Amino acid sequence: xxxxxxxxxxxxxxxxxxxxxxxxxxxxxxxxxxxxxxxxxxxxxxxxxxxxxxxxxxxxxxxxxxxxxxxxxxxxxxxxxxxxxxxxxxxxxxxxxxxxxxxxxxxxxxxxxxxxxxxxxxxxxxxxxxxxxxxxxxxxxxxxxxxxxxxxxxxxxxxxxxxxxxxxxxxxxxxxxxxxxxxxxxxxxxxxxxxxxxxxxxxxxxxxxxxxxxxxxxxxxxxxxxxxxxxxxxxxxxxxxxxxxxxxxxxxxxxxxxxxxxxxxxxxxxxxxxxxxxxxxxxxxxxxxxxxxxxxxxxxxxxxxxxxxxxxxxxxxxxxxxxxxxxxxxxxxxxxxxxxxxxxxxxxxxxxxxxxxxxxxxxxxxxxxxxxxxxxxxxxxxxxxxxxxxxxxxxxxxxxxxxxxxxxxxxxxxxxxxxxxxx
Amino acid sequence: xxxxxxxxxxxxxxxxxxxxxxxxxxxxxxxxxxxxxxxxxxxxxxxxxxxxxxxxxxxxxxxxxxxxxxxxxxxxxxxxxxxxxxxxxxxxxxxxxxxxxxxxxxxxxxxxxxxxxxxxxxxxxxxxxxxxxxxxxxxxxxxxxxxxxxxxxxxxxxxxxxxxxxxxxxxxxxxxxxxxxxxxxxxxxxxxxxxxxxxxxxxxxxxxxxxxxxxxxxxxxxxxxxxxxxxxxxxxxxxxxxxxxxxxxxxxxxxxxxxxxxxxxxxxxxxxxxxxxxxxxxxxxxxxxxxxxxxxxxxxxxxxxxxxxxxxxxxxxxxxxxxxxxxxxxxxxxxxxxxxxxxxxxxxxxxxxxxxxxxxxxxxxxxxxxxxxxxxxxxxxxxxxxxxxxxxxxxxxxxxxxxxxxxxxxxxxxxxxxxxxxx
Numbered sequence: 135x136x137x138x139x140x141x142x143x144x145x146x147x148x149x150x151x152x153x154x155x156x157x158x159x160x161x162x163x164x165x166x167x168x169x170x171x172x173x174x175x176x177x178x179x180x181x182x183x184x185x186x187x188x189x190x191x192x193x194x195x196x197x198x199x200x201x202x203x204x205x206x207x208x209x210x211x212x213x214x215x216x217x218x219x220x221x222x223x224x225x226x227x228x229x230x231x232x233x234x235x236x237x238x239x240x241x242x243x244x245x246x247x248x249x250x251x252x253x254x255x256x257x258x259x260x261x262x263x264x265x266x267x268x269x270x271x272x273x274x275x276x277x278x279x280x281x282x283x284x285x286x287x288x289x290x291x292x293x294x295x296x297x298x299x300x301x302x303x304x305x306x307x308x309x310x311x312x313x314x315x316x317x318x319x320x321x322x323x324x325x326x327x328x329x330x331x332x333x334x335x336x337x338x339x340x341x342x343x344x345x346x347x348x349x350x351x352x353x354x355x356x357x358x359x360x361x362x363x364x365x366x367x368x369x370x371x372x373x374x375x376x377x378x379x380x381x382x383x384x385x386x387x388x389x390x391x392x393x394x395x396x397x398x399x400x401x402x403x404x405x406x407x408x409x410x411x412x413x414x415x416x417x418x419x420x421x422x423x424x425x426x427x428x429x430x431x432x433x434x435x436x437x438x439x440x441x442x443x444x445x446x447x448x449x450x451x452x453x454x455x456x457x458x459x460x461x462x463x464x465x466x467x468x469x470x471x472x473x474x475x476x477x478x479x480x481x482x483x484x485x486x487x488x489x490x491x492x493x494x495x496x497x498x499x500x501x502x503x504x505x506x507x508x509x510x511x512x513x514x515x516x517x518x519x520x521x522x523x524x525x526x527x528x529x530x531x532x533x534x535x536x537x538x539x540x541x542x543x544x545x546x547x548x549x550x551x552x553x554x555x556x557x
Numbered sequence: 558x559x560x561x562x563x564x565x566x567x568x569x570x571x572x573x574x575x576x577x578x579x580x581x582x583x584x585x586x587x588x589x590x591x592x593x594x595x596x597x598x599x600x601x602x603x604x605x606x607x608x609x610x611x612x613x614x615x616x617x618x619x620x621x622x623x624x625x626x627x628x629x630x631x632x633x634x635x636x637x638x639x640x641x642x643x644x645x646x647x648x649x650x651x652x653x654x655x656x657x658x659x660x661x662x663x664x665x666x667x668x669x670x671x672x673x674x675x676x677x678x679x680x681x682x683x684x685x686x687x688x689x690x691x692x693x694x695x696x697x698x699x700x701x702x703x704x705x706x707x708x709x710x711x712x713x714x715x716x717x718x719x720x721x722x723x724x725x726x727x728x729x730x731x732x733x734x735x736x737x738x739x740x741x742x743x744x745x746x747x748x749x750x751x752x753x754x755x756x757x758x759x760x761x762x763x764x765x766x767x768x769x770x771x772x773x774x775x776x777x778x779x780x781x782x783x784x785x786x787x788x789x790x791x792x793x794x795x796x797x798x799x800x801x802x803x804x805x806x807x808x809x810x811x812x813x814x815x816x817x818x819x820x821x822x823x824x825x826x827x828x829x830x831x832x833x834x835x836x837x838x839x840x841x842x843x844x845x846x847x848x849x850x851x852x853x854x855x856x857x858x859x860x861x862x863x864x865x866x867x868x869x870x871x872x873x874x875x876x877x878x879x880x881x882x883x884x885x886x887x888x889x890x891x892x893x894x895x896x897x898x899x900x901x902x903x904x905x906x907x908x909x910x911x912x913x914x915x916x917x918x919x920x921x922x923x924x925x926x927x928x929x930x931x932x933x934x935x936x937x938x939x940x941x942x943x944x945x946x947x948x949x950x951x952x953x954x955x956x957x958x959x960x961x962x963x964x965x966x967x968x969x970x971x972x973x974x975x976x977x978x979x980x
Contacts (some may be wrong), residue, residue, distance in 0.1 A: 288783050293737060294730050300953065301727035307720045314716060315880055323884050346894040353881045353898060357787075359713050364784045456737055457783065458776045461746050471769040475776060 138243050140173060141213060144197050146172045147182055150182070153195065159248050161505030169230050179503065180211065190251070193238060198245035198389075211308055211513045213369035215389040216245035218282070218306045222391035223247075225299075226367055230281040233274065234385050243396065252384055255377035259506055262373060262410045264419060265426050272433045274383035276440025284448040285368035286390055288455045291464040295456075297418045300363055300393045309390045313369065317493060319354035320503030330500050331447060334518030339500060351532045352496075355489045363393035370401045372494075373404040374506075377385035397483045400441060401490025404526070407434045409495055409507050411548060412524040416511030431548060435541045442480055449476045453545050485535050561666050565634060567620050569595045572607055581662040582671050582865065597878055602627035605811070608674060612876040615676070616661060621668035621812075625866065632729055638812040639668035639727045646670075647813035648722075648789055649657075653704040656697065657808050657894065675807055678800035682929055685796060685833045686840060688849050695856045697806035698799065698826060701862025706819045707871040709789035711878045719878075723786055732813045733783070735793065740916060741779035744923035745772050748771045753923050757941030761924060761948055774955045775919075778912045785817035793918075794822045796829040797929075820906045823864060824913025826950070830857045832930050834971060836932030839934030853973060860962045865903055877934045908958050915955030918947050946974045 144152060150167035154157055163170070176183035176196075180203050184195040200214040202209040220240045227234050239248035261268060265333050288296055311535045320328055321449035322343055330339055342348060368375070369390030377384045412431040450472070453460065463472040498505045508524075511517035530547060531538070538544060563701045566577060573590035576582055586593070591610050599606035603626050607618040621639040625632040641665045650657050662671035684691060711719055744750055745766055753762055791798070792813030834853045837846035871975060873895070878885065886895040919927045922944045931947075934940035953970060954961070961967060 270574070288780070292796055293734060293783070297730045297733070301724045304720045304724035304727065308718050310720070311716060317884060319879070319885065323889065325884075343769045344889075344891075344899060346891060349885050349891075350898045350901065351893055353885070355878055357711070357902075361785055363786050364780075396969065456742070459742060461748075462742065462772050463774070466746065466767075468767075468769060468772075469770055474769060476771045478773065478777065479780075500848045 139242060140476050141200070144182060144184065144195065144244075144246065146184070148173055148184065149195065151301060153186075153248070155353050156239050156248065159186075160236060162191050162238060163193050164190035171546070176203065180215075182213065183307045192251040194235070195252050196247045198250065202392055213245035215306065215309055216240075217242055218246055218303060218309070218348065218391050219300065219389035222366065222368070222388035223249075225286065225465070226278075226282050226368070226385065229285040230278050233278050234388075240363065250532055252377050252382075252386075253329065253498065255382065255384060257374055257377045258383075259373040259406070259410075261378055262407075262426075262430070263413070263507055263510060265297025265414075265417065265423055267426065268378050268383075270381065270464060271376070271378060271379050271383050272273055272441050272521035275385075276437040277444050278383075278385055279371070279400050279437070280300060280448065281369065281446035283365045283399060284445055284452070288457045289449070289453055290455045293456045299366065303366065303392045305394050306390070308376060309369070310392050313390060314505060316362060316501050317497045318359065320351050320502070321493075321497045322352055325501075327502040328500060329502070329504070331518045334361065334519060335499070335525075338522055341446050342496065342500070342529060345529065345533075348529055351478045351489060351535075352493050355486070355493055355532070358395050359398060360488075362395040363366065364396050365393065366391055367394040367399045368395075369394065369399070371403045372505075373403075373410065374406075379443060395486055395490075397486035398490050400438075400483065401487040402494045404434050404437060404487065405491035405494035405498075406505070406507075407437070408548065409498060409505055409524050412507075412552065413507035413511065413520050416508065416513075416516050416520045427552070431545050435545070438484075438541055445483075446476060447482065464509050488531045488535035488538055490500075492528040492530070492535070495528030495531070499525055517557065519555070522557075523555050526555060527551055563927045564623070564667060564768065567607065567618065567621060567667075567669065567756070569597055569607070570595075572618065573611065576671070578611075582609075582616055583611075584662060585614050586616050587613035592822065598939065599626065602636075614672040617658070617672050617674045619670045619672065636668035638729065638732055639663075639670060639805070640665055640808070641726060641732070641814050642812035643670055645789065645791070645811035646672075648709065649701075649705050649791070649811065651700050652708040656701050657811075664738060673804075673834055675800050675809075678802050678805065678807060678829065679802045680797055681799035681806075682796035682829070682833075684801055684905070685830075685849075686930055687931060688837075688840065688846055690804075690849065690852045691801050691803060691806065692820050694801060694806050694861050695859025698808075699860040700809045700867050701806075701808055702794070702823050702826065702860070703864045703867035704787045706790065706822060707868055707875070710787050710819065711880045712872070712876055713878045716879045718912065722789065726789065726815045727926065729813070732792070733815050736813060737779060737869070739830030739924050740920045741775050741782065741925060743925070744916075745775055748924075751923060752925070752927070754937055754944055757937060758922070758944060758948075761945055765919065765923070765952060768952065768956075770956050774814070774912060774958075775916050778909070778916055778955070781818050781909060781926065782821060782913075783802050785818040785879040787819050788816065789814055790817040790819075790822045792817065792822070793927075794826045796826075796833065818909060820909035821907065821913050823861075824910040825912065825917045827857050827860060827913035827919075828917035829928070829930075831914065831950060831971065832921060832928055832947050835975065836928075836930035836943050838975070839931065839936075839939050839943045851977070854968050858968070861907075861964055868903065868906075894929060911954045911958035911961055915951040915953070915958070919956075921949055929962060942980065945980075946978050949978060950974055958977065 136376045142555055149172050150170045154167040166189055171187040173185045175185055182197040186193050187194055198213045201207050201215055223237055235250040236247050284290055306484050319509055339524050370393055375387045407430050411427055414427050458475050572595050575595045577590040589612055594610040596608045598608055605620040609616050609618055621636045623636055624630050625634050646657050646660055659673040702800055790813045798810045830853050834850055837850050881898050902930055931940055931944055
């Protein structure tokens with residue numbers, strides 16, 4: 135252990151020398167480090183991200199820093215998040231092959247992951263802001279959440295393995311803490327790091343922060359988030375964590391992974407499509423986005439229907455864990471019993487998914503971490519109108535999640551909000 | 558590490574020599590080991606338990622064995638359960654002072670705990686079989702569950718500390734596995750280790766094992782048990798885990814401790830009082846137990862009402878964890894918001910508690926581990942009548958838990974079952 139070099143951030147200059155002996159990297163991009171071209175492209179809030187181009191190919195090098203990059207030394211954040219990202223990527227690759235970047239190399243002490251360079255992929259959020267309609271994302275993302283969330287739960291895993299994994303990821307406490315505070319609590323009071331479009335949103339923000347039912351629901355959902363350790367969730371599954379081409383979809387950046395509710399990933403994902411929907415009218419300078427809005431509501435419906443269908447298929451074909459064992463149902467000829475239990479579980483996931491989605495839509499407008507969907511709308515009055523619609527939708531979903539029965543209802547609600555809230 | 562002596566079971570003969578140098582023990586019972594009197598009194602299923610009487614006092618020495626004592630080598634069970642028992646006792650002593658035995662010494666490698674000898678305490682289950690009406694147990698046990706369960710949750714603890722503790726107890730996998738299988742699954746099919754009073758119960762057993770709604774509910778509750786890591790639960794809180802005098806109540810044997818649902822401990826505890834209720838008519842040879850039955854229903858009501866009242870008090874006075882923070886409610890003058898959230902949480906606990914209670918009542922009659930309450934009824938026809946009533950009650954509670962509103966309803970149901978099921 136005394137030989138371990140201390141953590142040292144990479145730089146454009148030092149990267150070739152420091153990683154030139156990693157054969158998993160040189161095998162792919164070439165051994166002539168003098169010919170490597172290195173760019174730093176990290177546009178997230180937390181980490182260093184380098185693209186390394188060599189004579190034979192390219193790779194991504196992602197390195198954690200011991201603090202939040204966006205804020206600096208004053209907000210320390212442990213390097214071990216790289217360890218959790220690595221372990222999450224390995225599990226996701228196993229559970230839904232081909233949907234995450236291939237890992238070439240992991241160095242725990244240096245908190246760095248060398249992985250596949252995705253090209254010509256771009257960030258999904260960016261594509262949606264541009265009005266691009268990706269044909270496969272509904273199917274791909276629906277399958278991804280169904281497969282990773284089912285296969286990481288006690289429906290599939292050996293109980294012993296899941297509990298060992300629960301213990302491992304329980305140490306990802308600092309990143310859970312970010313979600314617990316920034317998503318579920320801070321948006322609902324005047325927390326120091328909050329920001330919103332002001333003064334346009336001041337009225338609705340005050341109303342939401344005085345909304346008792348909403349605040350109680352947000353904390354009920356936080357209780358589920360913190361204690362309902364059903365499966366290994368991605369933990370940060372928004373449209374900025376997805377890279378796309380017209381024919382490929384990849385999910386990246388699972389450093390927030392932990393054992394949490396199945397509904398969390400699904401809800402956060404759909405929330406970001408609903409936010410995209412309400413942001414479109416802020417991007418109509420070059421033409422109507424009406425077809426884009428129709429497309430986005432279709433993607434939401436497809437993600438949910440593909441998720442539910444694939445989850446159901448896995449339930450019937452891969453239910454090898456300790457929950458709802460076949461000995462109690464199919465093996466006794468009681469196929470309807472297994473179906474009844476599946477329907478009940480999907481109803482629970484649906485209900486909680488709506489709640490998580492509603493809260494996510496609030497925190498992206500009221501809290502610290504905002505979305506480019508809205509932030510790129512320069513006119514504050516226009517931006518505030520889009521944001522107001524999303525805030526109203528979020529409140530509706532979070533508070534009424536037990537009485538919303540179908541995507542058709544939500545589609546109608548979204549259209550009504552888009553049409554009727556005009557100031 | 559090489560100096561650690563290998564695990565070796567204690568015996569009556571070797572105990573004085575092996576523990577004679579433990580000053581935490583000799584300080585209490587005397588240093589003259591030649592004068593020590595040692596008895597082995599383990600009447601549970603898992604461990605060795607010695608009473609050691611010295612010149613100055615007495616102590617209990619509890620040692621785990623690397624297998625299930627009741628079954629033998631063929632069912633291995635790890636020694637580390639002693640580690641979890643020790644850690645649970647330490648936390649419970651902190652959270653509800655005076656309610657668990659005092660720990661004198663813990664030896665992790667030898668899997669032994671030296672602790673307070675409780676005298677003249679007897680096991681609560683035994684007292685109830687004898688028809689003794691203990692005056693304080695409703696209050697004492699209600700406070701115990703409220704305090705230990707509230708103070709071990711994210712309502713009270715720092716999130717970081719709870720997650721570290723969650724990681725620690727996630728390794729108690731073998732004992733969780735026992736509960737997961739023996740409580741929630743095995744009773745509902747013809748599992749090899751099951752036993753029931755036969756042929757008298759064959760009819761109702763077949764009916765329960767074909768009861769789709771019941772089996773689905775049992776597995777929904779198992780899902781909560783395995784994934785809803787709200788707080789550190791005792792994990793085996795039945796009337797055989799409580800020792801009593803007329804003026805003192807102590808809770809013992811938390812080796813099944815893990816992070817689970819608040820409702821689990823409460824439900825298992827109340828189930829054992831309801832089983833005692835239905836067993837009383839099997840113990841009426843020396844006189845009516847009608848007053849005892851009234852007493853038992855009163856204890857159940859008192860445990861729940863004390864639990865709810867103390868949980869509410871702690872909610873209002875010690876809610877220092879990350880859930881439902883005062884910043885969102887009281888600090889904004891919204892006291893009713895905090896009350897609304899508390900009411901919702903108590904409603905959730907009530908509903909799940911009834912489910913866990915119902916399942917516990919089944920597994921004690923259909924599964925491997927039976928209760929002395931029923932087992933000591935020698936006449937199989939009489940025993941089967943008592944058991945049938947408990948089985949019907951368990952089914953009623955588990956399946957209807959969402960629509961049972963009050964203890965008054967349950968009291969009426971219990972009396973109706975006691976009166977009307979006569980074969």
